[in-house]
Amino acid sequence: MGPSLAENLASRIAAREAGIGVIGMGYVGLPLARTAAEQGFEVVGLDIDRRKVKALNAGRSYISHISSESLADLRKGRRFSATSDFARLAELDVVIVCVPTPLNRHREPDLSFIVSTAQRIRRHLRRGQLIILESTTYPGTTNDVLKPILESSGLDSGVDFFLAYSPEREDPGNQDQSTAKIPKVVGGDGSTALDLAAAVYGALVSKVVRVSSPETAEAAKLTENIFRAVNIALANELKLVFEPMKIDIWEVIEAAKTKPFGFMPFYPGPGLGGHCIPIDPFYLTWKAREFGVPTRFIELAGEINDSMPRFVIERLSKALDQSARRGLNGASVLVVGLAYKKNVDDMRESPSLRIIDLIEGRGGRADYYDPFIPEIPSTRDHAELAGRRSIGWERSEIERYDAVIIVTDHDGIDYAELSRSAKLIVDTRNAIERAGVCKARVFKA
Structure with missing residues (x-):
């Protein structure tokens, strides 16, 4: 019997052979994509804003604390590219979602960006992929909102693909705390998903903090900001x-x-x-x-x-x-x-x-x-x-x-x-x- 889907993905992550896609090239997604590319992974940045895609592929940054020089270097090394073609998700092993989660006019959560992104992923989801949500949200979003949309593809979480949550912790403008230096909290939909997500972030940042569930990781992020x-x-x-x-x-x-x-x-x-x-x-x-x-x-x-x-x-x-x-x-x-x-x-x-x-x-x-x-x-x-x-x-x-x-x-x-x-x-x-x-x-x- 050959290696399982999880074993194969873990091996590709360890060897830096896993392709990583980051959806949302904003203040969270772009620093993460840059960090992953700097650590030797081939990274694809996905965004519906074609102006951002064009700028990134030209090596131009539109965020003040991300230098154009750093992006140009990654482009020269062919480790990073940007696209608005979400069909490319099928090529990738790890997909990390970094989209906005604003409030609507009634001060209620607006998950429309997560939902629309999940629907895009579902259309190209394949066996053996790891999907990670980083967007700040209420406890239960990963399992109650994202997971059902992905499983409507006919694939099952924990069997055919793997699902995890790891809250973003970016502090724009803080020169002392880059993405690679900030510990990452990780919760998985099952122990295998947790192990795989921890392996990805373990290759990118200084420390990984495992928690028992996506809900705990979601709550940790809210607790930090409420504090x-x-x-x-x-x-x-x-x-x-x-x-x-x-x-x-x-x-x-x-x-x-x-x-x-x-x-x-x-x-x-x-x-x-x-x-x-x-x-x-x-x-x-x-x-x-x-x-x-x-x-x-x-x-x-x-x-x-x-x-x-x-x-x-x-x-x-x-x-x-x-x-x-x-x-x-x-x-x-x-x-x-x-x-x-x-x-x-x-x-x-x-x-x-x-x-x-x-x-x-x-x-x-x-x-x-x-x-x-x-x-x-x-x-x-x-x-x-x-x-x-x-x-x-x-x-x-x-x-x-x-x-x-x-x-x-x-x-x-x-x-x-x-x-x-x-x-x-x-x-x-x-x-x-x-x-x-x-x-x-x-x-x-």
């Missing part, structure tokens, strides 16, 4: 509590974090952004309703974080009243930073967009500066802002605004020049004080 969301909400609430006491929350946190045990610093801000922290907690609150379990703590944290853009606007209005002797109505405001976090070109769910809307809803005029985002693309919730362009970074430009709000504290911004040029600054990130420059006319928010 951050709740603690950021606590920092934001403490900011609101300490402000009327004339206590600086930033100084408080710096003092508290000197304790070598029992405290972990989290920092306040203008609101949450990105594809994870503002969204993922609601995947669990939605699933919890199925079991009749309240999630008051998580929902309260969401309310607090969601209220911060309005707090920033109230702080701006007060600063204008006190410093410029004028109200927000008719004022010109420069928003510094459009990205949801510093040093990246990702503006998904960015609080800057809401802040711009709120300024203009109060009769003000808002422009923005962001060296990573020269133009605002079309977005679902802020379509009216599409096409606006970043202003230039000249003193004469900054001086013409009645106020500046620092929303995203990119490292490359000249905060000394900003401090000299701005009439007043509302700083939501404590950037001016951390830069050690003049704090005159600076209001923290």
Whole structure:
């Protein structure tokens, strides 16, 4: 008797002969595909966006922290290619799904990208393949949503193909934590699928953490992001509590974090952004309703974080009243930073967009500066802002605004020049004080 399907796949993985397909060439899929190719696997990146496919095959990166040079090197070595032809899935041994999982307008999970991707895979699924989902989602998605679609092909999970879940843990812009350095949690639909998925990631990253099921791995990802969301909400609430006491929350946190045990610093801000922290907690609150379990703590944290853009606007209005002797109505405001976090070109769910809307809803005029985002693309919730362009970074430009709000504290911004040029600054990130420059006319928010 020859080797089993699982034994054959394990052998191909160990020898770096397995072909790996990564579906979704975004902020998660592209770094993963690059890492797999760098480790000697032949990798195919699949995406429905033909512009991305064209750029990747030309060795051009559209993500700021992924260099074009690294992609060009992989293309020269014939280890990486991109395509929109999903029929190529049949050629591959391992297929990893990295597609978005947003919320709909009712703040309910939108699994349409997972479902449509699963249907594409099903059409080309063959015996002996390993399918891994990385998209953040609620516990049960892998087994209750993805698995039935794949098995409608007539093939059975654990017998004809293998299924696993391993949550993405990318931190865009973090130069100290590349994909290869971040441990991967893995849960499989059965022990064989777990072994195979662990073998794949064991060849790519520094450490693999096995858990008992896909549901546990799905829950681990949500727990990581809920932990951050709740603690950021606590920092934001403490900011609101300490402000009327004339206590600086930033100084408080710096003092508290000197304790070598029992405290972990989290920092306040203008609101949450990105594809994870503002969204993922609601995947669990939605699933919890199925079991009749309240999630008051998580929902309260969401309310607090969601209220911060309005707090920033109230702080701006007060600063204008006190410093410029004028109200927000008719004022010109420069928003510094459009990205949801510093040093990246990702503006998904960015609080800057809401802040711009709120300024203009109060009769003000808002422009923005962001060296990573020269133009605002079309977005679902802020379509009216599409096409606006970043202003230039000249003193004469900054001086013409009645106020500046620092929303995203990119490292490359000249905060000394900003401090000299701005009439007043509302700083939501404590950037001016951390830069050690003049704090005159600076209001923290």
